[in-house]
Amino acid sequence: MGLGNPGLVYAGSRHNIGFTVVKSLAGSLKISFKRDRSVSALVAQDKLSERPLILALPQTYMNLSGVAVKALVKKFKVSLKDLLVVCDDLDLAPGRMRIRPGGSSGGQRGIKSIIEHLGSDDFCRLRIGIGRPAGSKDASEHVLSVFLPKEKKVLKQVQEDAVSCCLSWIEDGIVIAMNKFNAK
Numbered sequence: 001m002g003l004g005n006p007g008l009v010y011a012g013s014r015h016n017i018g019f020t021v022v023k024s025l026a027g028s029l030k031i032s033f034k035r036d037r038s039v040s041a042l043v044a045q046d047k048l049s050e051r052p053l054i055l056a057l058p059q060t061y062m063n064l065s066g067v068a069v070k071a072l073v074k075k076f077k078v079s080l081k082d083l084l085v086v087c088d089d090l091d092l093a094p095g096r097m098r099i100r101p102g103g104s105s106g107g108q109r110g111i112k113s114i115i116e117h118l119g120s121d122d123f124c125r126l127r128i129g130i131g132r133p134a135g136s137k138d139a140s141e142h143v144l145s146v147f148l149p150k151e152k153k154v155l156k157q158v159q160e161d162a163v164s165c166c167l168s169w170i171e172d173g174i175v176i177a178m179n180k181f182n183a184k
Helices: 014-029 062-075 109-118 139-144 149-172 174-181
Strands: 034-036 041-048 051-058 084-089 097-100 124-129
Touching (some): 014 084, 014 124, 014 139, 014 149, 041 062, 041 149, 097 149, 149 174
Antiparallel strands (some): 034 041, 097 124
């Protein structure tokens, strides 16, 4: 599950790094998304290592991500231990990422919405660093801004690492993914 905001106006923004990573994952697996109005998301399905794989991009906007996630979990009968949410994180420097088995929202509003709608914080999340804004720039402006040209190289590498991390989580589990990718 990649978090972000739908629409061209938000494409390429820092807040949409979850969308970017999950789209890259779908591309690497050669699967495409289809709109599923019943869950308010774009959904791609396949099998990986003989297990069903569902990738999703909620179309509810970041702050209401929980609406789509709850519908997806219910429709596809996904156990929370089998849910990985990919999102941005202001408190991690650009190029850094952390995968965790659960915990608080850390102020990330999409994660907060998911926790509220599921009634649990017991799902995995992969946070991709976008850094805090410089100077007095507002955090909401910062998350909706696009990456600077000097950040694009770092973004490309973290995107590749995040796709590898997602695949490791799917194939090897959370502990191995944490050991491999949280140290970077």
